[in-house]
Amino acid sequence: MQSICVAALYRFVSLDSYERLREPVLNELKKLALRGTILLAREGINGTIAGNPEKIDQFLNWLRQDTLFAGKLEGLDIKKSFSYKIPFTRTKVKLKKEIVTMGVTDIDPENSAGTYVKPADWNTLISNPEVLVVDTRNEYEVGIGTFKNAVNPHTTTFREFPAYAERAIDPDKHRKIAMFCTGGIRCEKSTAYLKSQGFDEVYHLQGGILKYLEEVSPEQSLWEGECFVFDERVSVDHGLSPGSYTPCHACRMPLSAAELESEHYVAGESCPHCFEQTTEEQRARYREREKQVRLADVRGETHRGEEADALRKQRQVAKLDEKNRQRAAQV
Numbered sequence: 001m002q003s004i005c006v007a008a009l010y011r012f013v014s015l016d017s018y019e020r021l022r023e024p025v026l027n028e029l030k031k032l033a034l035r036g037t038i039l040l041a042r043e044g045i046n047g048t049i050a051g052n053p054e055k056i057d058q059f060l061n062w063l064r065q066d067t068l069f070a071g072k073l074e075g076l077d078i079k080k081s082f083s084y085k086i087p088f089t090r091t092k093v094k095l096k097k098e099i100v101t102m103g104v105t106d107i108d109p110e111n112s113a114g115t116y117v118k119p120a121d122w123n124t125l126i127s128n129p130e131v132l133v134v135d136t137r138n139e140y141e142v143g144i145g146t147f148k149n150a151v152n153p154h155t156t157t158f159r160e161f162p163a164y165a166e167r168a169i170d171p172d173k174h175r176k177i178a179m180f181c182t183g184g185i186r187c188e189k190s191t192a193y194l195k196s197q198g199f200d201e202v203y204h205l206q207g208g209i210l211k212y213l214e215e216v217s218p219e220q221s222l223w224e225g226e227c228f229v230f231d232e233r234v235s236v237d238h239g240l241s242p243g244s245y246t247p248c249h250a251c252r253m254p255l256s257a258a259e260l261e262s263e264h265y266v267a268g269e270s271c272p273h274c275f276e277q278t279t280e281e282q283r284a285r286y287r288e289r290e291k292q293v294r295l296a297d298v299r300g301e302t303h304r305g306e307e308a309d310a311l312r313k314q315r316q317v318a319k320l321d322e323k324n325r326q327r328a329a330q331v
Contacts, residue, residue: 037090214239
């Protein structure tokens with residue numbers, strides 16, 4: 001039974017005093033034993049967290065109702081899926097300039113994003129030959145799955161999207177544009193950007209790919225492949241069931257079964273994507289890290305994450321106590 005809830009959430013909303021929200025949010029996450037990362041910026045909140053389903057709901061209700069947020073998160077966008085284990089090792093709250101980094105600060109996604117299209121209506125929209133369908137995600141994400149006939153911008157970061165739009169999207173030629181991303185946040189910002197550039201008919205998939213895969217059956221789906229997610233599940237399929245990809249623990253790229261058979265794949269050390277970009281010194285560090293992870297598994301310990309940090313501190317304290325006892329015995 002998949003007993004761990006994974007909740008992706010975001011909302012573009014003005015948070016003028018976002019810096020003072022960090023500690024209360026972090027404390028609430030820790031109190032409820034939730035892991036993951038929350039980003040806070042002047043333009044809103046974004047993140048993915050995981051843990052006990054009831055604790056997830058408690059945290060979301062706290063966000064909506066806490067006076068620190070002055071009721072601004074009532075319309076929080078949330079996508080839930082489930083996993084056999086928590087796909088994060090730490091609990092973090094970070095302060096950022098943007099909750100999704102485009103590098104353009106003079107747009108207002110809260111009030112000027114494109115038109116939402118529900119998953120049930122998405123197929124009709126993107127099947128229209130007059131509509132330009134654009135995947136706003138990065139190259140490695142598009143590589144493992146996308147919508148049929150969608151355009152791949154071939155970007156490596158979301159910062160490159162404005163340059164792509166200026167180069168490849170023509171307001172005289174492309175009158176209707178539909179965009180999508182994993183959970184909705186990037187396409188919400190990209191539609192706001194296009195509208196600021198004079199495009200009128202701009203649409204985006206409400207709830208993103210995750211909501212589409214949750215609500216649209218495989219028989220009716222125009223999705224091809226799997227959807228990359230930013231946690232240890234790597235990818236999900238229809239119904240948000242875990243996908244078939246494995247992460248390279250050296251470069252974090254998603255690896256298919258065929259890539260795992262490559263001569264350049266060494267668990268924890270390298271893969272076909274990063275083998276030629278890493279030095280022998282780097283691969284040696286990765287080998288040592290993988291060795292420590294395996295040893296921790298054998299001992300039943302966690303090598304990464306807060307438990308590992310706590311365990312290391314406990315060992316350091318124990319060693320120091322032992323040294324102090326030895327010194328005292330020699331006096």
